[in-house]
Amino acid sequence: MITRKVRKWEKLPGKNTFCCDGRVMMARQKGVFYLTLFLIVGTCSLFFAFECPYLAVHLSPTIPVFAIVLFLFVLAMLLRTSFSDPGVLPRALQEEATFIEMEIEAANGNVPAGQRPPPRIRNVQINNQIVKLKYCYTCKIFRPPRASHCSICDNCVDRFDHHCPWVGNCVGKRNYRYFYLFTLSLSLLTIYIFTFDIVHVLVCFFTLWSVVGLTGFHTYLLSLNQTTNEDIKGSWSGKNRVQNPYSHKNIIKNCCEVLCGPTYPSVLDRRGLTQEDSPVPVASAAPSSSSSSSSPVPQTTKTKAPLIPNKRTPDDAKPSIAASAQKSPSPKEENPPAPKAPPLASPEMDVETSINKDKTH
Amino acid sequence: MRQQAAVAAKVFIQRDYTNGTVCQFQTKFPSELETRLDKQQFEETVRTLNNLYAEAEKLGSQSYIEGCLACLTAYTVFLCMETHYEKVLKKITKYIQEQNDKIYAPRGLLLTDPIERGLRVIEVTIFEDRSLTR
Numbered sequence: 001m002i003t004r005k006v007r008k009w010e011k012l013p014g015k016n017t018f019c020c021d022g023r024v025m026m027a028r029q030k031g032v033f034y035l036t037l038f039l040i041v042g043t044c045s046l047f048f049a050f051e052c053p054y055l056a057v058h059l060s061p062t063i064p065v066f067a068i069v070l071f072l073f074v075l076a077m078l079l080r081t082s083f084s085d086p087g088v089l090p091r092a093l094q095e096e097a098t099f100i101e102m103e104i105e106a107a108n109g110n111v112p113a114g115q116r117p118p119p120r121i122r123n124v125q126i127n128n129q130i131v132k133l134k135y136c137y138t139c140k141i142f143r144p145p146r147a148s149h150c151s152i153c154d155n156c157v158d159r160f161d162h163h164c165p166w167v168g169n170c171v172g173k174r175n176y177r178y179f180y181l182f183t184l185s186l187s188l189l190t191i192y193i194f195t196f197d198i199v200h201v202l203v204c205f206f207t208l209w210s211v212v213g214l215t216g217f218h219t220y221l222l223s224l225n226q227t228t229n230e231d232i233k234g235s236w237s238g239k240n241r242v243q244n245p246y247s248h249k250n251i252i253k254n255c256c257e258v259l260c261g262p263t264y265p266s267v268l269d270r271r272g273l274t275q276e277d278s279p280v281p282v283a284s285a286a287p288s289s290s291s292s293s294s295s296p297v298p299q300t301t302k303t304k305a306p307l308i309p310n311k312r313t314p315d316d317a318k319p320s321i322a323a324s325a326q327k328s329p330s331p332k333e334e335n336p337p338a339p340k341a342p343p344l345a346s347p348e349m350d351v352e353t354s355i356n357k358d359k360t361h
Numbered sequence: 362m363r364q365q366a367a368v369a370a371k372v373f374i375q376r377d378y379t380n381g382t383v384c385q386f387q388t389k390f391p392s393e394l395e396t397r398l399d400k401q402q403f404e405e406t407v408r409t410l411n412n413l414y415a416e417a418e419k420l421g422s423q424s425y426i427e428g429c430l431a432c433l434t435a436y437t438v439f440l441c442m443e444t445h446y447e448k449v450l451k452k453i454t455k456y457i458q459e460q461n462d463k464i465y466a467p468r469g470l471l472l473t474d475p476i477e478r479g480l481r482v483i484e485v486t487i488f489e490d491r492s493l494t495r
Contacts, residue, residue, distance in 0.1 A: 076435040090479040095371045124378045131378070141481060145382055159382070181432065 013091055014155045024083040026168050027153050033082055033168030040078070040186070044071045047193050055196055058203075063196060070189045077182035078167060086172030087158035089139065089147060097140035104135070225254040366469065366488035374407065374483035384414040384480055393487065397468045406460055406472070407483070410453065417449035450476060 009022035017026050026033070044067075052064035092100065104120055120135030122142050133142045136149050139156045143149070148160035150170050159173035171179045221231060225247040230236060236244035248254050370393060377387040388407045390400045427445055431438050457474050465472055465485075473484035 073435050076437070080436060089481065092481075093478075096373050096478070096482060096484070099371065099373050126378055126381055133378075144376065144481070145378055178436070 014088070015153050016088075016155070019083075025085050026082055027163070027165075027170070029152070029165065030168045032165040036078065036166045040071075040074060043193070044189070047197070051193075051196060051200055054200060059196075059199075067189070067192060067196075070185060070192060074182065074185045074189050077178050077185055080178040081164075081171065081175050081182050082167045082169050084169075084175045084178070086160075086170040087174040088153075088170075088172075089141065089144070089156040089158055091138075091156075092140040100135075100140065100142065222255050222258055223251040225258065368486055369489045370487045372485045372487065374485065376481060377411075383418050384475075385411045386475070386483055391485075394470070394485065397470055397487065397490075398465075402464060406464070409456065410475075410483070413449060413453045413456065417446045417453075 007022050009018045009025075012018075015028045017028055017030070018024060019026070047067065048064065052067070055063045120142075122133040122135075124131050124133055124145070126145060131145050133145065135142050136156050138149060138154065141156065143156055144158060146159045147156055149156045150160065150163050152163050153170055155170070157170050157172035159176070161171040161176055161179070163170045164179070167179065167182070169175070218228075221228065224236075224244060226236060226244060230244075235241065248257065372391045372393045374386050374391065377385040379385075386407050388404050388411075390403050394403060424445060454474055454476070457472050461472055469488040469490050471486040471488070473486065475481070475483050478484055
């Protein structure tokens with residue numbers, strides 16, 4: 001008889017698979033476990049590849065670092081749960097099995113033929129309570145309290161919790177803490193990733209909302225050949241207002257004019273040469289008293305009192321103002337308004353001037 | 362010598378669950394050993410074993426510290442360090458060997474370490490009594 005040395009795991013009954021020369025012990029069906037691994041590693045890789053650069057730069061580099069630590073902990077707990085012995089009770093050897101059976105028969109006494117033998121139960125008193133220990137026909141032992149036989153792995157497991165396909169193993173006395181830490185750390189990891197994804201999504205969302213909103217708004221303006229200013233002021237909207245005279249009343253035409261119309265040249269001649277004289281005070285620069293347009297350059301001037309009647313002009317002042325306003329020209333060029341004036345005041349004056357001119361004429 | 366002795370019988374000392382699931386063995390003296398061994402001696406052996414197992418499973422500051430430290434290192438610390446339970450199991454193995462050498466072997470008995478039977482029973486092998494010395 002040739003005897004060779006074998007490891008004990010090679011001789012173990014039951015439906016477990018062993019790896020690494022007995023160091024790793026798992027259930028036979030491992031498909032769902034591979035799925036679990038894939039899901040965890042996959043989603044975390046996506047998080048590290050796509051989210052973490054953004055978070056590290058815009059928030060803090062400790063965020064991905066903590067995520068990596070947590071991820072490694074989750075993996076460690078998962079592998080520990082899956083690969084360890086859950087607390088399998090070895091089956092009784094022949095002599096022990098016989099010994100127990102003799103004890104059972106002695107306890108049961110003579111059973112008349114034809115009757116079913118009573119169930120193999122042993123009563124034990126634990127902390128003043130009677131606990132029934134059941135006999136396992138497969139393992140030929142009386143199961144200790146809280147042990148149970150797993151039909152998938154075909155083993156009795158001490159303090160049997162359940163057989164978990166997600167980890168590909170039973171969860172019992174020896175690996176319950178790893179299983180619990182696995183579920184706990186995985187919850188923390190998913191909440192962590194979710195939180196930072198939401199932060200990123202919210203930031204992106206608000207950016208998106210702003211930019212898309214702005215684009216939409218300007219598309220609207222384009223189609224109506226309006227300016228933002230006109231829209232804010234409500235120049236062309238409302239029943240008592242004139243319709244936008246600059247609009248072609250055709251969306252496509254409006255868009256084409258603004259987007260594809262002729263490119264206007266600059267009239268500033270910035271690089272032209274000039275003589276350097278003593279500084280001449282520019283008429284428009286001073287908040288000047290002269291409201292009448294004596295300067296050749298069409299400028300709008302700001303006076304203390306409103307020159308042109310507008311909404312805010314008291315009614316009695318309007319006729320006198322309107323008279324003087326006729327003298328001032330109102331060119332419609334793309335001049336920037338006088339710097340000292342509040343931006344909206346002068347264009348309004350321009351517009352109002354032209355309206356009033358129309359009205360009075 | 363003893364290895365060639367035939368096995369006459371085996372006795373299995375069962376677990377004692379009256380205190381819950383902690384590892385304890387019944388101290389009831391089996392009748393099969395009456396001819397070979399003193400009741401006192403036997404009870405002494407089992408009681409010592411019970412105390413050792415209780416030490417291994419004790420919930421105290423040492424076990425909590427060990428547990429927390431291990432958790433923080435994701436249990437990698439056990440690659441270099443033995444658990445407290447494993448240390449006590451080594452002590453138990455040594456004690457059983459001692460007992461076998463000093464007391465049981467001279468009486469044609471052999472105690473099997475319960476760890477080899479899944480901590481379910483203490484197996485006592487009774488060899489055929491070839492020597493007639495009593």
